[in-house]
Amino acid sequence: MRLAFVILAHNDPDNVLRLVKKLSTQDDQIVIHWDKNSRLDLQALAQTTLTHEQKAHVHFCRRVAVAWGRWSVVEATLAALKKVQSLDGAFDYVVLLSGSDYLLRPVTGLKAFLSRHPGKEFIECVDPEQTPWVVKGLVKERFLHHHWFSWRNQRLLFDWSLATQKKLGLKRKLPGNLKPYFGSQWWALTGATVQKVLMLSQKGTIRRFFQSTWVPDEMFFQTLVAAVAPQESIHTVNLTFYHFDHTGKPLLFYNDHFNFLQQQNFFFVRKLSCQAHLLRDKLDHFMADNPTASVAYLAKNMDEYNPFIAVQWRGIPNRRVMGRQTDAWYGDLEWNKTPYFVILAYPQAQLQPLIDELNTLPGIHCFGDLFIGDRIEYGSQEWAHPLYPADKPALRDMKRPNFLVDLIKAHPEHLLGCVMRLPVGNEMERIVLYDPQASIVFILPEDAYLPEDQHPLNWQCAFQNMIMHDHINEARQANKPFLAINTRGHVIAHESIVRLKHTLLALRDSPVTPTTF
Amino acid sequence: MKTIGRVAVPIMQAHRHGKTLTPALDNTDAIKPGAILAFSVLRNETIRLPYFLDYYRKLGVNHFIFVDNDSNDGFMDEVSKHQDCSVWHTQASYKAAKYGVHWLNYLLKKYGRGHWCLTVDPDEFLVFPYCDSRTLLELTAYLDQEQKESFFSIMLDMYGAGTVDDAVYQKDQDPLAVCPWFDATGYYQDKRPNFNEWWVRGGVRRRVFFADQPWHAPALNKTVLVKWHWYYAYVASTHIVWPNRLNRPHFQDTLAPTGCLLHFKYLSLFRDKANEEMERKEHYADSREYQRYLEGINNKTVLWNKASVRFQSWRQCVDLGLMTVGRWF
Incomplete structure (x- = not known):
């Protein structure tokens, strides 16, 4: 050969x-x-x-x-x-x-x-009527209209001439009985077919037609080969x-x-x-x-x-992207795909028994009040993040969502959570209500507005209920499911703790899609 | 009016401060069209020079243009050994030239037009996606093809396992051998309105030197690689470049490749440097930054931390979310 x-x-x-x-x-x-x-x-x-x-x-x-x-x-x-x-x-x-x-x-x-494969022509011949071959841009306009200008150097003239022809309804017809075909510029043809194509290319009408088409190299040979070679001999892969x-x-x-x-x-x-x-x-x-x-x-x-x-189109899931944030308010929480839980409580609730109980569960850890005060309440030192020392709250406060994500990422094998006593006084109390990765638990005070022996109206209790219900309403508006637990005398009942434990264990075991590069 | 001001003022300032530069070594005739140029302002950095040149030559930089701010450590003897370097000498004030920006803008305008220009300090080493198998020329060709004129990167401060004084650097040595550690998380990004730049802060300098006032921590975003046109200008070091579109890290619709600049500041050389800068007061905000550094060095602060990560490759930076590949396959 x-x-x-x-x-x-x-x-x-x-x-x-x-x-x-x-x-x-x-x-x-x-x-x-x-x-x-x-x-x-x-x-x-x-x-x-x-x-x-x-x-x-x-x-x-x-x-x-x-x-x-x-x-x-x-x-x-x-x-x-x-x-x-x-x-x-x-x-x-x-x-x-x-x-x-x-x-x-x-x-x-x-x-x-x-x-x-004797006698086969290895050339892409795609009928633009049936299969879209062109990825982006002009398709039929390539041959239906005249193109006298360069798209690269004379873009305005190119667009103007095309628009004018379209407006005037000027359309061209392929010479003879040719039917247009598209395909990649590169091919392998039999010697005999090349001879025939060369013969055909001598024709003035064909030359003139293709001289003012757009990207003729992806049309000329494809169209001529389809005309001179039998259909079954064309192998439309090059x-x-x-x-x-x-x-x-x-x-x-x-x-x-x-x-x-x-x-x-x-x-x-x-x-x-x-x-x-x-x-x-x-x-x-x-x-x-x-x-x-x-x-x-x-x-x-x-x-x-x-x-x-x-994957690369928008960035790797569960991974930070530098220089691309649609909502700066959310910080790193925007791309965090690891679930966590937050216990939103009123100030007097006795949460320590609940936290201790949760921390006995394997694979779950609950922090104290992370986002308030001059110290970061990690609970025990071993759970502290090395980049955020407990006595340097300024590092946390510079961007609190990022601190939360860094903490979550530092313990990938654990389901993490923290406590927030409302009002926290910063953006985190609102952010977690809207974050799809956060599971919310509300600890509510009892409805004791009118105790017998004290004031006529228990203002403090009413005020706390108001704050809690503000947040509950906001969670409802955000379509966020949550768990609500009522205390009795600021103490959380044992059966409520058990219920919460079961919920969190189910959350821990729910499949999280792994992300790989 | 604002636009005119933003074009004209840097050009006039660059022209004024450019006059203080005198050519000491001029090999610029050797610059071919399409060459990648590196620009750098330095003072007493001769010890870093051989590895710096070697590193960027391997990446594909064709010519180096230095502004020597009155070095007295034999810089000229070292640099004149190389055919692909040109040097401009000045004794003028670094501070008055807006920390070297006007000098750079002058030389960039004069020699960088139409070239991809890399503006880095001698202690900064660029890492970009696939940099172990592809050259800078291939990166810039890709950006050209996608009609992007700039390449965004963030600075990673590298440090050793001990104190700053323990990180002793020898000439010709790979600084990664001395300072292989960096902070993998703890970075903050905000978009700023004036020049639309992404303002990134964080890393070891925020954690150690600015722990109480982290908002004062220096910026880490750098646009070091730009296809230069005559009216372009760096505004604040290489953190901000004008026009604003050059500060855009990504494409309009998808992610673009971004890079990391490994920054080897915390070597034992740093003590002398900080001492000198405290006296000269030629750095940003009366060298207040250097005062903090010097305190840290004198207190024998260890920068290493349990959360520190040893640098391995560009892929690690991608995995940590510090760098993106974009859709560059």
């Missing part, structure tokens, strides 16, 4: 020549189109760096000044194909590559694959692995992507970073160790990429 490789390149001559060396080991021929915009003379460089044998495989075609998304890309490809045509002998396949591509598997393996991100830019691969690329069932990869020498070395080693490596079928494996993007 004899192949012809067409390489379109515009920069990074060292890696272009590296690719050339890799491809020129057998009796295949390579035609390079070197962008006329580049001041460097690649042909002269190739003369000095390639061996005599390699030079026999390498040909340079007429140079075209290439502009991204314009007809010149197709023109450059056609110039290279004409050069291929002029070379001696026939080629079974012509493979279109770019200068930043590299081999994933050796040429021997590629030939074995191609001979197992030999090159590539992936577009959500903005339609091709993914770039770096030194750390060797394992990812190994999972891809393809022969070439687009596109490698100019500095990814180590990756190219690793791929070379792989090919040297497996000189006949091939693939049974062409397939992408994005198992690593998709979860990465899904």
Whole structure:
């Protein structure tokens, strides 16, 4: 089997020549189109760096000044194909590559694959009516209207001309009986089909039509191949692995992507970073160790990429993000996904028996009043956070939600909670009512407004009830479920403690989704 | 009017203070288009220089531009060994030049236009996502592609296990070998309205030196890597840069990669430095910050704490939430 490789390149001559060396080991021929915009003379460089044998495989075609998304890309490809045509002998396949591509598997393996699929055209041909191929931006407008301006350099004119044509209702028709197809720019076609496409491309009507389409390189060959080759011979996957991100830019691969690329069932990869020498070395080693490596079928494996993007879009769950907070009030609580509980009590309630009882439970720890006073009430010293000494409340008060999250994160194996005697006098008493991770327990005073022997009205009791019920109402407004426990003579009944213990044990054992990077 | 003022004033100040700079070593002809440049203001930091140059060269910095504020420790002898360094010398006041900002703005405007410019002190070492396998050039190419002109980072204060005096640094040494510890949590971020910058405070300096008045703790947010245009200007050290959009850490819709700056201040060298700065009073707020540091050093404060974390890699910073990868795959 004899192949012809067409390489379109515009920069990074060292890696272009590296690719050339890799491809020129057998009796295949390579035609390079070197962008006329580049001041460097690649042909002269190739003369000095390639061996005599390699030079026999390498040909340079007429140079075209290439502009991204314009007809010149197709023109450059056609110039290279004409050069291929002029070379001696026939080629079974012509493979279109770019200068930043590299081999994933050796040429021997590629030939074995191609001979197992004789006569197949490896070119993406997607009908825009049926499948959306374009990730973002214009689709049908690419060929339904004239595009005379560059989208990159003349954006305003580009948009204006498109809008004007749309307003005037000007629409174009494809010449002849052509039906538009889209697909990736890179392909591998049989020699016979390339001949036919070249013949067809001579037609003035077709050339003129595509000259003013937008991104013709993702349409021209696809449309013509679909017209000249039988439908069943078109294998709509190409030999090159590539992936577009959500903005339609091709993914770039770096030194750390060797394992990812190994999972891809393809022969070439687009596109490698100019500095990814180590990756190219690793791929070379792989090919040297497996000189006949091939693939049974062409397939992408994005198992690593998709979860990465899904997670990285907004930040890793349960992890702080620097420089992105939608609600500064919440501080680190905004991304905390670890549950905790808060006991909101009135000042006279006797909470110590409750705290002691809760702290006997395995996997649960209840702190004292953390957010009030000149000392942080950790209870015992062993539960103190080393970064927040009990005698330095200013560190806590600088941002109380962050202190709470740091404390929760310091004991990942425990369900933590704390006591707040209302009113606390700072933002925490409100924040916990709205935090979805907080489980709320209210300790309420008894409704003893009119005791017989004291004042006519127990103002203190009424006032405390008012504060507690303010918070309860706020929790109800926030749709926050809570547990309410009534005291009797400021003492919490034993059965209430037992009930609370069961609730917290259930909360401790409820599954928390693990987060991994 | 405000905008005009914000453009014009830094430019005029940079021009005025730039006049005090005299070129001592000029290799700027060697700067190629697209090169990554590092800018730094320093005074008596020669001992740190070899490793500093080595580290950033490996990351992909092509040329170093220094402002030497009257060093007397043989800086010129050391730096003139290197072909990729240029030095401007000045005896003028560091304080009068807004703690070096005007000098930097002058040189950035003159040489940094159109380049990605890294503005770091000699004790700051940049860590960015994938920095063990990708170069700065690849990072900046990615940011270029995403049309982002700046790279946000936060400073991590590194310290040793003992007192500051115990962390003895030798020339050519990796400072991580002396000061491998840092605070993994205890960072605070607020958005400030004037320049829309994220104001991050925390770390060991807040915990030890500013425990009673943590709100006075110095800022840790730094935008050190910027694709420079002629009208850009640093406003307050490298914490704030103008125009405001450069202070934005992330993209509009998603997260962008951010970095960490490992800051090796608490070496034994720091005692002499703090003593000198107390006399010169050339630092921010009459060197009040340095007064606290000096007290801490004299009291033989140990910065290490049970919650300290040993630095391992950039991935650890991502896991701790101090740095993000964004959607850079």
